[in-house]
Amino acid sequence: MQVLTVVGPSDSGKTTVVARLAERLAARGPVATVKHLTHEPDIDTEGKDTARHRAGGASRTIGLTDDGSWFGTGDSRDLSAVLGSFAPTHDYALVEGFSDSALPKVVLGGRDAAAPVAVTAASADALDLDAAVAAITDPAAAYEPHEQ
DSSP: OEEEEOOSSSTSHHHHHHHHHHHHHHSOEEEEEEEEEEOOOOTTTTTSSHHHHHHOOSHHHHETTTBBBBTTTTOOHHHHHHHHHHTTTTTTEEEOOOTTSSSSSSEEEOOOOOEEEEEESSSTTTTHHHHHHHHHOOOOGGGOOOOO
């Protein structure tokens, strides 16, 4: 499974990029998304981030909080466990947030982010979407699930 993280400050267009990438990638294979939550989720509500991910083409979307809770069951899960659960059935996973992760990233708005950084742009509108698609479709960037 190929994974790409989209990070940036509030209102930099992260959700817009995830939705656009999901739409492009869904033509190539199943796409799942993860949304980093900093508050209680508002699940699949029209206009909200998770609904926009799904409308973009994601067949599954999970929201995670910093403390490991996630919408749907309330059980603790971390990013690695969620991605591992996606790996058998999805070709692509798009992650919104988690700028400290070791996953390849699209960085918007000058956000500080841990390496590796695949693509940068001032905003969603300035992003070279073809470069972002190339970053996630590179087999060298494949996610290998790890045991917890």
